[in-house]
Every structure is written in structure tokens, then in C-alpha cells.
Amino acid sequence: GAVVSQHPSRVIxxxxxxxxxxxxxxxxxxxxxxxxxxxxxxxxxxxxxxxEGSKATYEQGVEKDKFLINHASLTLSTLTVTSxxxxxxxxxxxxxxxxxxxxETQYFGPGTRLLVL
Amino acid sequence: EDQVTQSPEALRLQEGxxxxxxxxxxxxxxxxxxxxxxxxxxxxxxxxxxxxxxEEKEKERxxxxxxxxxxxxxITAPKPEDSxxxxxxxxxxxxxxxxxxxxxxxxxTLQVKP
Numbered sequence: 001g002a003v004v005s006q007h008p009s010r011v012i013x014x015x016x017x018x019x020x021x022x023x024x025x026x027x028x029x030x031x032x033x034x035x036x037x038x039x040x041x042x043x044x045x046x047x048x049x050x051x052e053g054s055k056a057t058y059e060q061g062v063e064k065d066k067f068l069i070n071h072a073s074l075t076l077s078t079l080t081v082t083s084x085x086x087x088x089x090x091x092x093x094x095x096x097x098x099x100x101x102x103x104e105t106q107y108f109g110p111g112t113r114l115l116v117l
Numbered sequence: 118e119d120q121v122t123q124s125p126e127a128l129r130l131q132e133g134x135x136x137x138x139x140x141x142x143x144x145x146x147x148x149x150x151x152x153x154x155x156x157x158x159x160x161x162x163x164x165x166x167x168x169x170x171x172e173e174k175e176k177e178r179x180x181x182x183x184x185x186x187x188x189x190x191x192i193t194a195p196k197p198e199d200s201x202x203x204x205x206x207x208x209x210x211x212x213x214x215x216x217x218x219x220x221x222x223x224x225x226t227l228q229v230k231p
Contacts, residue, residue: 004160006160034218034219042223043204043221043222043223043224044161044204044221046218046219049218091158093160093161095160104148104149104166104208105151105163105166106151106163106219107163108153108160108161108162108163109160110159110160111158111159111160113158
């Protein structure tokens with residue numbers, strides 16, 4: 001199946017710093033990418049939908065100024081957690097939509113574990 | 118309200134003991150039901166997409182089926198390596214396009230003992 005990569009896989013940072021997470025679709029072009037957050041033993045929570053060349057659409061309750069999303073190309077989206085605080089510690093997962101004819105599949109990256117001290 | 122409910126929350130099986138996981142949904146304008154497998158500390162791994170009632174798909178020991186109200190993931194003769202959390206998600210129509218976000222269930226955590 002299609003591959004989605006994320007970098008870094010894990011990051012530890014100090015409170016107040018910003019962290020950038022990259023998401024790449026490796027063998028297909030993704031006009032739409034998604035960013036999720038997952039807490040322990042819970043399901044995925046959609047944070048925002050990222051469309052190539054346009055502004056991201058954020059879910060209710062997600063601060064767009066805190067979680068900056070850029071989708072500059074058909075294979076790359078980035079999530080920047082600005083002024084990170086301990087409560088931002090979580091598992092962040094990106095996803096990319098692959099449209100092939102009438103079939104549509106959404107592939108997920110391996111996730112990024114963020115720990116804010 | 119659009120909703121996806123998975124049952125059971127947790128399932129313990131002996132190796133070789135076949136069973137089924139359920140995903141019930143209430144959503145208007147279904148544009149695909151997705152099954153994923155997630156191992157601890159990793160992103161979900163795509164398994165199947167089903168689009169219409171009556172559709173079935175198979176992959177190794179897994180078989181997914183779809184009706185108008187629910188989907189089943191049948192696991193035949195499971196092995197310990199099938200232990201994981203299985204997530205179900207639905208995508209609904211978004212206007213006239215086939216876009217739209219996935220609505221996830223809470224998942225079923227499967228443990229297969231040797």
C-alpha cells in the first residue's frame with residue numbers, strides 16, 4: 001500500500017519552544033492531508049484538514065494560531081506546535097488521502113510522540 | 118448525529134478461535150467504511166475500504182463485510198500476531214464531492230493468546 005512518513009518519530013522539547021512535524025506521502029500525491037491527535041487508549045481526534053495550496057480547516061476547539069499547518073506541495077504537509085506546553089504532549093499522526101479513480105483510501109503515518117517538559 | 122460504535126471494546130481469544138468485531142454506524146450519505154489496524158505506539162495501518170451493502174473484502178485471516186447499518190471484521194483462526202487495536206471509520210458525503218472527514222469508532226482491542 002501507499003506509504004506516508006512522519007519526521008521526527010519522537011521529540012522532547014522545553015516548554016515555550018516550537019516544534020515542527022513533517023508529513024510526506026512517498027509514492028502518491030495527496031491534495032488533502034489530515035492531522036490527528038491521539039491520547040493514550042483513546043481513538044484518533046481530528047485536529048485539522050490540510051489542502052494543498054490553501055488554508056487548513058480546523059476542527060472546533062483546535063487553536064489555529066497554536067497549531068500551524070502548511071501544505072506547500074502535493075507530498076508535504078507540516079504541523080508546527082507553537083509555544084508548546086506540557087498539555088500539548090501527545091501522539092500526533094498525519095494522514096494523506098489517495099484518490100485513484102473512484103477508489104479512495106486514507107493512509108496514516110507512523111506518528112510523532114511529543115513530550116513537552 | 119453521525120456516530121460510529123465499535124463492540125466489544127476488548128476481546129481476548131485463544132489462538133485459532135475465530136470471532137467477529139462489530140462496527141455500527143449512523144451516518145447519512147455513507148461514502149466509504151474503513152478498517153484499520155493499530156499497534157501500540159504506531160499509526161493506523163489500512164486494511165479495507167467498503168462502499169456498498171453486501172460488499173466483502175478479504176486479506177489473509179481477515180474478512181470485512183458491510184450492511185446498511187454495520188460492518189463486521191471476521192477473524193478466522195487468529196494468531197498472536199493479530200493482536201492489535203482495530204479501528205473502524207466512516208466517511209460521509211460532503212455536498213456533491215467525495216471529500217469529507219473520517220468519523221472513527223473507539224476501537225476494539227484484540228488479544229490473541231497462544
